[in-house]
Amino acid sequence: MKAKQRLSDLKVMSSDQLEQEVLNLKKEQFNLRFQRATGQLENTARVRVVRRDIARVKSLAAQKRRESAK
Template identity: 80%
Template sequence: MKSKQRLSDIKAMTEDQLNDEVLKLKKEQFNLRFQRATGQLENTARVRVIRRDIARAKTIAAQKSTEK
């Protein structure tokens, strides 16, 4: 299981990489939601970590797009 991403790692990404990362995280979030609904989710804290990683990546992406 991957732990939350470091802010410095996210800031080093390009906008395209950030968009890909958000997409990947949303897929993982969907899978976690599905596991929770079927009672198979073991690490419930992971849902919160993923949600915050998505917000973090979107925030940095928005900052990078306004810097142009």
Template identity: 75%
Template sequence: MKTKQRFSDLTAMSADQLQDELLKLKKEQFNLRFQRATGQLESTDRVRVVRRDIARVKTLQQQKLAEAPKV
């Protein structure tokens, strides 16, 4: 249920908003990796969720790029 809701939110975003979301997720992924390396990570499942969200955003970006009219 939660991933469907997240996916519908992402599909409503524009290309610029998706790029901003991707940047935000990559920063979060970096911080989570850093926390895991220093032994401070409490929520290990968040790493997987962020990684999958990054894949969703990249997939949507490619779909929007393919749908864009070619000049």
């Protein structure tokens, strides 16, 4: 399991890398939801962390798109 994403690590990623990161986080989120539904989830706080990481990556990707449009 990955720890919370560091903003400095995300800022150096390209747009494609950020998109891939969102996909990876969404897969992890799906797996966590599945584990929670079947009663196998041990670290319930991870669901919240992953959700916030997705938002963080999407926000940074949108910011990069706005900067490149200028």
